Amino acid sequence: MSVGAITARGLLAATADESGGSAAPREVELLLSHALGHDRAWLYAHADDPLVAADAVQFHALLLRRATGEPVAYIVGRREFWSLDFAVTPDVLIPRPETELLVELALRRIAQNTQVEIADLGTGSGAIALALAHERPRARVTATDASVAALTVARGNAQRLGFGNVEFAQGDWCAALADRKFDLIVSNPPYIAATDAHLGRGDLRFEPRAALTSGADGLDAIRAIVRAAPAHLQPGGWLLLEHGHDQGAGVRALLEKSGFVEVSTARDLEGRERVSGGRSA
Numbered sequence: 001m002s003v004g005a006i007t008a009r010g011l012l013a014a015t016a017d018e019s020g021g022s023a024a025p026r027e028v029e030l031l032l033s034h035a036l037g038h039d040r041a042w043l044y045a046h047a048d049d050p051l052v053a054a055d056a057v058q059f060h061a062l063l064l065r066r067a068t069g070e071p072v073a074y075i076v077g078r079r080e081f082w083s084l085d086f087a088v089t090p091d092v093l094i095p096r097p098e099t100e101l102l103v104e105l106a107l108r109r110i111a112q113n114t115q116v117e118i119a120d121l122g123t124g125s126g127a128i129a130l131a132l133a134h135e136r137p138r139a140r141v142t143a144t145d146a147s148v149a150a151l152t153v154a155r156g157n158a159q160r161l162g163f164g165n166v167e168f169a170q171g172d173w174c175a176a177l178a179d180r181k182f183d184l185i186v187s188n189p190p191y192i193a194a195t196d197a198h199l200g201r202g203d204l205r206f207e208p209r210a211a212l213t214s215g216a217d218g219l220d221a222i223r224a225i226v227r228a229a230p231a232h233l234q235p236g237g238w239l240l241l242e243h244g245h246d247q248g249a250g251v252r253a254l255l256e257k258s259g260f261v262e263v264s265t266a267r268d269l270e271g272r273e274r275v276s277g278g279r280s281a
């Protein structure tokens, strides 16, 4: 390495210094590898390779975007979920680690090697649908969204990941299912109350409102799904819904009112109520 050359190691160290340690190292590495057109593994293998000035300029432009609050996932156009690599755009919610609980609970209800029919309502990037399709190659997964732009992102992910057992349907919640019946319906619908102060903070400011909020108490989408789902489930089929930490009792009551049995709620790793579900009688 020649003295004074720009290197990945040098840029990372300078960024850590300039931010006074406030920049998350993993985020900064993601931004640098994106600016350089490589993955993070490349950074470690080539930390001391000389870079050109244009690379440093590009990296600083990405740091500035991040400094205005733009989510890293939108800047780099990627987010990992269930160890799969998803393309994401501002047309879709950024997949969250806590949603992996919904995938786990769904997998517990689908035996390996069975030809079950699964629907994922409001699929966004396709994260849940494609994780299930990956784990259960013999299942047929129908991923729906009201947003055509979101379906384009989800379709692109299915193609890039090479999953042939996923199909897509456009429409609101169960309306997208026409007259079909499923063994399992899952959804991570919008569930934040329209006036929730969190909407003005962090990544949520940049995400599609329709994927986040649902009426005054946040439960409008869940009410619509729970009401319509029984007509789209096989006898004994399951409905599983992600929701806010303080909505468990409300969602269980809705499920029971709609005739679901074996209604229960699972907690996430932090012990908060996160996913409720029930079985069609």
Ligand code: GLN
Binding pocket: 093, 096, 188, 189, 190, 191, 192, 204, 211, 212, 213
């Ligand atoms: N879990 C997300 C959040 O609170 C919200 C996602 C959703 O509404 N489905 O940031």
